[in-house]
Amino acid sequence: MKGKVGLIGTGLMGLPMAQRLIAAEIPLVVYNRTPEKLEPLRSTGAIITDTVVDFVQQSHPVITMLTNGDAIQATLLSDAVRPHLSDRTVIQMGTIAPSESRQIQDAVRQAGGDYLEAPVLGSIPEVEAGKLQVMVGATSEQFQQWLPLLQHFGKPMHIGEVGAASALKLSLNQLIGSLTTAFALSLSFLQSQGGDVDTFMEILRDSALYAPTFDKKLQRMLDHHYANPNFPTKHLLKDMNLFLQEATAAGLRADSLEGVRQILEAACATELAEEDYSALFEAVRGQSVQ
DSSP states (O other), X not given: OOSEEEEEOOSTXXXXXXXXXXXXXOOEEEEOSSGXXXXXXXXXXXXXXXXXXXXXXXXEEEEEOOSSHHHHHHHTTSTTTXXXXXXXXXEEOSOOOHHHHHHHHHHHHHTTOEEEEOOEEOOHHHHHHXXXXXXXXXXXXXXXXXXXXXXXXXXXXXXXXXXXXXXXXXXXXXXXXXXXXXXXXXXXXXXXXXXXXXXXXHHHHTSTTOOHHHHHHHHHHHHTXXXXXXXXXXXXXXXHHHHHHHXXXXXXXXXXXXXXXXXXXXXXXXXXXXXXXXXXXXXXXXXXXX
16 A cells, blocks of 8 residues: 555445454545544544545545445546546445446556455455455456455455446345345235244245345344444445446346336435335335334
């Protein structure tokens, strides 16, 4: 590393990522468009910056953990900031589309910087434990160069060139949406027929149909309790939309995912948008939490 590590985006995932770097005594510069989200870091020794230009000038590399590609465009790739990306490496760690990642790579390179992607699988508990699965889209040289830094977050794996890791991450997040919706539908149907949930789960767990995520979300659905999310419903909807756009562009039939998107849209049209994505259970049932 040529200087202090910069991290832009200190939300649900970005904050514990920053805290891991601080715990490892890595000099850290942070920025967030919502200043209140920086408050937990003010007494940690991290350098808090007020503008993106100031942030970039003090950071190398620059890690992005922003909501989407538009947020990256509006911050790092604004007209005011682009000239300062020269001789900077941008490590994009959020979930964006492969096409977006390649476009951002082109823009960063045109500004004289370098770029790689490293989206992660896992949520807050995995960040805190340093057990994220880090999927890296980069050259072999870039992967080796930044491996020591990325290892602070979990297990990095070199997937291929830029775009390959983003595609893999979207493929995995599509499964999150589809599996959770399918489970919510089966559970709702069983309950509507007066079936026993314990028996259902006992048989399911002992079958090839079982996925551990079912048990992770079961109690939330039974309790109708979706507060303190590791992954909000609105973010899963964003990823489903990205997957549908990319899959359609690739000529794939993604009709089945349209129903998942509609369910997520129904949930996000209520107060459930900010809640854990298992709240889609309420939309499957045709209800919402009041």
